[in-house]
Amino acid sequence: MVPMLAQYRDIAPKGTVEFLRRLGERAQGKSMLHVNSTRYGGGVAEILHRLVPLLAELGVNTRWEVISGTDVFYKATKSFHNALQGTKQRITTEMYDAYLHCNRENAKQLNLEADVAMVHDPQPAALIDAHPQGTRWIWRCHIDLSTPQRAVWQFLRAYVVRYDAAVFSLPKFAQRLPIPQFLIYPSIDPLSDKNRELMPEEINHILQRLGVPQDKPILLQVSRFDRFKDPVGVVEAYRLVKKSHDCRLVLAGGTATDDPEGAEVLAEVQGAVEMDPDVHVLLLPPTANIEINALQRAASIVLQKSTREGFGLTVTEALWKGKPVIGGETGGITVQVIHGQTGYTVNSPEGAAFYIKRLLNEPELLAAMGRQAKEYARHRFLITRHLQEYLGLIIHLSRRAS
Amino acid sequence: MMDYRAKQPFRFFSCMELREILGKRARDEQRLLELIEEAPADSIYYHTHSYYLRHPYTQSLYPNDFATWVALHAQDRILGERLGVLDPFDFDDIEELRGEIMAIIADHLDHERAAASRTTDEPFEFVRSHVIEVDLGIEVMTLREFRDAVSRVEVGAVYNHLCEARMRKRQLWGDFAYWLSAEMGLGLPDLAAQVVQVGRLGLSLEGMRERIVTLCDQVLSAS
Structure with missing residues (x-):
């Protein structure tokens, strides 16, 4: 096996790799199992592809199982997901039954033996029914549970309370539970296509291909076309800035074909943009990782003007690329954007415009803030920190068990 | 030599610190005071000391979470300043530090009654940490x-x-x-x-x- 951890030596904070190796010694010989619902696509799978071999390299015998399901199951879990994130859904008895049936079937097929099992998100949560005696099970919640639809949460909660611990990405997502709830922020992998260093020629080539000239400062927001991301507010902020500063705005997001509200928001954005040649609305596929990377690196300032946000890994990605972020004062943005240090938190298009102008007027401030942003991301939001906390969790739970 | x-x-x-969310939330300064009184010592320690580990190379607004939350989210700059200047290295015992924080907040609320119940959408979330030491x-x-x-x-x-x-x-x-x-x-x-x-x-x-x-x-x- 090619050692992966050493690749992070010059990227992670000083001494991190040695620290991880020493920490790994304390968890050596333990076995860990991750269970989720997809091998590819989505942030959870993306990070597991790296974390699983890294844990194994550190001596933790780590496996990753993926549950399989029927269309009814996936429809049910998609509705659960939306309901738990606060969008009202109608969930039928058949959907609950399909969910439980599918979990039972998976429990028969999967090898669930491990000292510590981490079950990700609601889809496989009911596997707890089949957990082997003497093992420690953790429910890892990646979604925003701050305002769940109560009936759906009550259903899921009956399973969650039987775990040994739960892990949330922000304190505000935690629920009233009789088990310990830990806080572990998500992370980005600095070696992935979305975050690795790019050569200037590579960036130029990609921007050319996307039709975005680099003749003036670029303001960028990367996000779905979703009202909570406030893309229309971003256009308003750009218009205010444009009165005095020549710049471009790039709104890069996913296609919205399966999401009627997304199509509506996209139409609103296109309406707001009118025929301005300095505004670029880019519909990119989910695989456009290098394109997003290049856009973030080419931008002068990155915006994430959300009015509601989970953790906001697009903010992390921008900080890692040394870009100050002007973000809405909500959710995980407030953990990442330290006002006046790594960017600015705002509550209105006017606030965003004010700070965009300040940064465009003061290139030295912009550069200094960008350096702070990168260092902050290096210490707090890279995969090496994530790895450290998972090891810590294994050690802590094993200590409690013995 | x-x-x-x-x-x-x-x-x-x-x-390293493994952070545990205690599920205690304060949306105003009066509740913050009450929860500081009942929080485990580990949590007071986390919010006044672990700041250094979380911000190892740079500094945020104030070097303790109570001061930063009060100033940024409860929009009370005076109390933020009074808590922000607290130096955890002045205290030899976490209970002494807790007592001092409570005295400052209580004194402030005696004089600024309106501040006590001014609520915010971003509550103060109490956390404690479990330290894992590594040779x-x-x-x-x-x-x-x-x-x-x-x-x-x-x-x-x-x-x-x-x-x-x-x-x-x-x-x-x-x-x-x-x-x-x-x-x-x-x-x-x-x-x-x-x-x-x-x-x-x-x-x-x-x-x-x-x-x-x-x-x-x-x-x-x-x-």
């Missing part, structure tokens, strides 16, 4: 070796020997100063006293590390 060898080596231990396998016997190790170890080791040692392990001088001054260590009480002062300067952990290395360099170059 450069060659003086301690009778007992200094061994570096780093640490880095680095032992030093001389000041030169000590200086070199301090300059290169993972920053958690600086936190462990300066902050953790004081409050949780009751080594009030911190491990570095204790070893530098001890007869079994290097027997350098003047340097040790200066190292103790480093904690009082309001620096980030990286700033503290840099200052300790500079102090060692001064002693080494004078000898």
Whole structure:
């Protein structure tokens, strides 16, 4: 096996790799199992592809199982997901039954033996029914549970309370539970296509291909076309800035074909943009990782003007690329954007415009803030920190068990 | 001096924190005061000390979570300033520190009654940490070796020997100063006293590390 951890030596904070190796010694010989619902696509799978071999390299015998399901199951879990994130859904008895049936079937097929099992998100949560005696099970919640639809949460909660611990990405997502709830922020992998260093020629080539000239400062927001991301507010902020500063705005997001509200928001954005040649609305596929990377690196300032946000890994990605972020004062943005240090938190298009102008007027401030942003991301939001906390969790739970 | 060898080596231990969400939330200053009173000592420690580990090279608004939340989210700059100036290195015991924080908030609320119930959408979330200590396998016997190790170890080791040692392990001088001054260590009480002062300067952990290395360099170059 090619050692992966050493690749992070010059990227992670000083001494991190040695620290991880020493920490790994304390968890050596333990076995860990991750269970989720997809091998590819989505942030959870993306990070597991790296974390699983890294844990194994550190001596933790780590496996990753993926549950399989029927269309009814996936429809049910998609509705659960939306309901738990606060969008009202109608969930039928058949959907609950399909969910439980599918979990039972998976429990028969999967090898669930491990000292510590981490079950990700609601889809496989009911596997707890089949957990082997003497093992420690953790429910890892990646979604925003701050305002769940109560009936759906009550259903899921009956399973969650039987775990040994739960892990949330922000304190505000935690629920009233009789088990310990830990806080572990998500992370980005600095070696992935979305975050690795790019050569200037590579960036130029990609921007050319996307039709975005680099003749003036670029303001960028990367996000779905979703009202909570406030893309229309971003256009308003750009218009205010444009009165005095020549710049471009790039709104890069996913296609919205399966999401009627997304199509509506996209139409609103296109309406707001009118025929301005300095505004670029880019519909990119989910695989456009290098394109997003290049856009973030080419931008002068990155915006994430959300009015509601989970953790906001697009903010992390921008900080890692040394870009100050002007973000809405909500959710995980407030953990990442330290006002006046790594960017600015705002509550209105006017606030965003004010700070965009300040940064465009003061290139030295912009550069200094960008350096702070990168260092902050290096210490707090890279995969090496994530790895450290998972090891810590294994050690802590094993200590409690013995 | 450069060659003086301690009778007992200094061994570096780093640490990490596993954070536990306590599910206690304050949306206004009155509730914050009540929850500070009942929170476990580990949680008061986390919100007043772990800041250094979470912001090892840079500083946010104030060096403790209570002050930052009060100023940013409860929009109370006066109380933020009064809490922000608190120096955790002034206190030898977490209960003394808790008492001081409560006295400041209570006094403020006596005079600013409107502030007590002004609510915010971003509540203060109480967290506590479980510290996991890790032996880095680095032992030093001389000041030169000590200086070199301090300059290169993972920053958690600086936190462990300066902050953790004081409050949780009751080594009030911190491990570095204790070893530098001890007869079994290097027997350098003047340097040790200066190292103790480093904690009082309001620096980030990286700033503290840099200052300790500079102090060692001064002693080494004078000898």
